[in-house]
Amino acid sequence: MTLFTKANGVRAMLCLVGMWVLFSAFLSYIDNKTATYSTFSRLSIRHVHRFAKTVNVSSDSYSNKSSKGNDILTSGNQAAQLFDVGAQIVGSSLSQQNNISKKYNQSKNGIIRTIKNQYSVSLKYGCKEPQYDENEGPISPNTTLESLDIVEAELAPLLKPGGSFQPHDCIPKDHVAIVVPFRDRYAHLAVFLRNIHPFLMKQHIAYRIFLIEQTNGRAFNRAALMNIGFLEALKIYPWDCFIFHDVDLLPLDNRNLYTCPRQPRHMSVSIDTLNFKLPYRSIFGGVSAMTREHFQLVNGFSNSYFGWGGEDDDMSNRLKHANLFISRYPVNIARYMMLKHPKEKANPKRYENLVNGISKIEMDGINSIKYNIYSIQEFSTFTWYLAELKIVDQTS
Ligand SMILES: *[C@@H]1O[C@H](CO)[C@@H](O)[C@H](O)[C@H]1NC(C)=O
Ligand SMILES: *[C@@H]1O[C@H](CO)[C@@H](O)[C@H](O)[C@H]1NC(C)=O
Ligand SMILES: *[C@@H]1O[C@H](CO)[C@@H](O)[C@H](O)[C@H]1NC(C)=O
Numbered sequence: 001m002t003l004f005t006k007a008n009g010v011r012a013m014l015c016l017v018g019m020w021v022l023f024s025a026f027l028s029y030i031d032n033k034t035a036t037y038s039t040f041s042r043l044s045i046r047h048v049h050r051f052a053k054t055v056n057v058s059s060d061s062y063s064n065k066s067s068k069g070n071d072i073l074t075s076g077n078q079a080a081q082l083f084d085v086g087a088q089i090v091g092s093s094l095s096q097q098n099n100i101s102k103k104y105n106q107s108k109n110g111i112i113r114t115i116k117n118q119y120s121v122s123l124k125y126g127c128k129e130p131q132y133d134e135n136e137g138p139i140s141p142n143t144t145l146e147s148l149d150i151v152e153a154e155l156a157p158l159l160k161p162g163g164s165f166q167p168h169d170c171i172p173k174d175h176v177a178i179v180v181p182f183r184d185r186y187a188h189l190a191v192f193l194r195n196i197h198p199f200l201m202k203q204h205i206a207y208r209i210f211l212i213e214q215t216n217g218r219a220f221n222r223a224a225l226m227n228i229g230f231l232e233a234l235k236i237y238p239w240d241c242f243i244f245h246d247v248d249l250l251p252l253d254n255r256n257l258y259t260c261p262r263q264p265r266h267m268s269v270s271i272d273t274l275n276f277k278l279p280y281r282s283i284f285g286g287v288s289a290m291t292r293e294h295f296q297l298v299n300g301f302s303n304s305y306f307g308w309g310g311e312d313d314d315m316s317n318r319l320k321h322a323n324l325f326i327s328r329y330p331v332n333i334a335r336y337m338m339l340k341h342p343k344e345k346a347n348p349k350r351y352e353n354l355v356n357g358i359s360k361i362e363m364d365g366i367n368s369i370k371y372n373i374y375s376i377q378e379f380s381t382f383t384w385y386l387a388e389l390k391i392v393d394q395t396s
């Protein structure tokens with residue numbers, strides 16, 4: 001009676017190997033089944049913003065002045081009703097979520113008041129730029145860290161899915177895609193959204209916020225993400241204006257309009273952490289605005305800048321090369337606050353890239369970018385894209 005014979009040993013081994021083979025087959029089966037989900041949890045806006053309901057991305061059907069004149073009149077007349085509906089939604093969400101709403105009722109009412117004021121504008125005409133008194137500009141953002149759920153609950157009734165907005169009372173002149181390149185700044189996201197939406201809703205523009213997140217594993221490429229944002233946003237609506245916006249910058253003045261003037265506009269002129277001074281003339285980083293035509297004219301941003309720095313100066317060179325110049329609001333209007341974060345690792349090749357940049361405009365930009373989109377989802381305050389870059393990083 002020897003249990004440990006050679007034959008038994010071999011059988012046991014075979015059995016173990018067999019079990020292992022079966023088990024790994026099972027694992028890979030599961031993995032295939034759930035590939036999308038595991039990719040998400042590994043890579044995403046902090047585990048795909050758990051609590052939000054999501055819907056498929058829809059295209060924006062904003063009013064078309066020339067083709068739908070009559071519709072606009074009708075929808076204009078219906079604006080007051082729309083507002084009531086909006087108020088009801090706020091009301092019902094209040095009764096359902098009393099604990100959240102108690103806390104936020106006040107700020108909600110603040111936003112509603114603003115929107116109500118907009119209704120006094122004549123309904124059948126194009127939106128006018130908001131008018132401000134000289135003293136009216138400065139605003140102070142609320143930088144309290146708050147959970148994204150609460151921020152979404154607060155703002156959802158005022159927005160269309162995907163963080164899009166359109167004035168109800170007038171025909172917007174500007175259709176603006178706000179493109180936010182993103183990674184790792186989850187805490188900033190809620191603060192950003194909570195402040196930027198009320199700020200933008202007052203500006204009589206139609207807009208949507210596109211959050212373009214880069215998957216893990218490679219150095220951050222802000223410029224490539226902005227190119228992706230540009231291309232993807234145009235699949236939803238033919239936006240005429242693009243604002244590229246760092247998630248850690250909050251505007252400090254209402255008069256800073258998020259529209260595209262005739263020349264590209266550098267918006268984040270004076271930032272608190274830089275003592276509200278413009279560091280150098282050609283700077284184009286932080287927040288910047290360009291029309292669709294201008295962005296296409298310069299072939300977008302270069303895709304060659306992995307790591308911090310350089311990509312904005314490269315764009316500055318592209319603009320100069322195309323005989324465009326950088327316009328700016330005065331320093332007292334184009335003011336921003338920067339949220340605190342650790343310093344980024346600079347790209348060691350950024351100067352070298354810059355020198356070579358001009359010769360590459362035609363072959364390095366929106367016409368050459370390669371990427372995969374793993375996920376597109378509409379949350380109530382933004383549309384999220386998870387993008388994997390397929391560009392060779394020459395710096396590593
Ligand atoms: C989203 O789109 C997919 C494929 O087109 C469809 O099967 C699914 O039902 C849609 N989901 C919603 C919520 O509309
Ligand atoms: C608006 O209407 C004009 C004229 O009918 C049309 O050419 C244009 O494509 C429309 N734009 C959009 C965004 O629907
Ligand atoms: C707050 O409201 C939510 C949703 O209605 C509920 O699930 C939660 O338990 C409430 N929390 C407290 C502390 O009352």
Ligand SMILES: *[C@@H]1O[C@H](CO)[C@@H](O)[C@H](O)[C@H]1NC(C)=O
Nearest residue numbers: 094098101102103105106109
């Ligand atoms: C919120 O404000 C409205 C009117 O401003 C008020 O009627 C309502 O009771 C408030 N709700 C809460 C939960 O405080």
Ligand SMILES: *[C@@H]1O[C@H](CO)[C@@H](O)[C@H](O)[C@H]1NC(C)=O
Nearest residue numbers: 103107141142143144145146
């Ligand atoms: C900022 O938000 C917090 C909650 O997140 C709130 O308690 C506080 O009162 C707000 N501050 C201002 C100045 O509105």
